[in-house]
Amino acid sequence: MSGGLIFHDGGGGGGGAVARCARCGAEAAGPCARCHAPVCGDCCVLTEGGARVWAICLACEDHGGRSLRRGWATVLGWIALPIAALAALVALLEWLHR
Numbered sequence: 001m002s003g004g005l006i007f008h009d010g011g012g013g014g015g016g017a018v019a020r021c022a023r024c025g026a027e028a029a030g031p032c033a034r035c036h037a038p039v040c041g042d043c044c045v046l047t048e049g050g051a052r053v054w055a056i057c058l059a060c061e062d063h064g065g066r067s068l069r070r071g072w073a074t075v076l077g078w079i080a081l082p083i084a085a086l087a088a089l090v091a092l093l094e095w096l097h098r
Helices: 058-064 069-097
Strands: 006-008 018-020 044-046 055-057
Touching: 044 058, 055 058
Parallel strands: none
Antiparallel strands: 006 018, 044 055
16 A cells, blocks of 8 residues: 555544554654655654655665665756757757858
């Protein structure tokens, strides 16, 4: 049930529904930054290498670690590669024009 909130009504106290951790069932502190599953403080680790600190569930940490460097490299690649390709095209057209 990855990415889905698990609600529990809290026992009739009128406090409303409480999101439960997808891993252990404890009260969730917030969503995982990668898969968005609700996690408690015991079932997550904090990210490294970003401007803000994010919580990552233990399953996502096992798959990709806690670093956000790969995500930032992807974003920069989506920006830098098209610009480099356009610069190469302009240089080629300039060379052919001479």
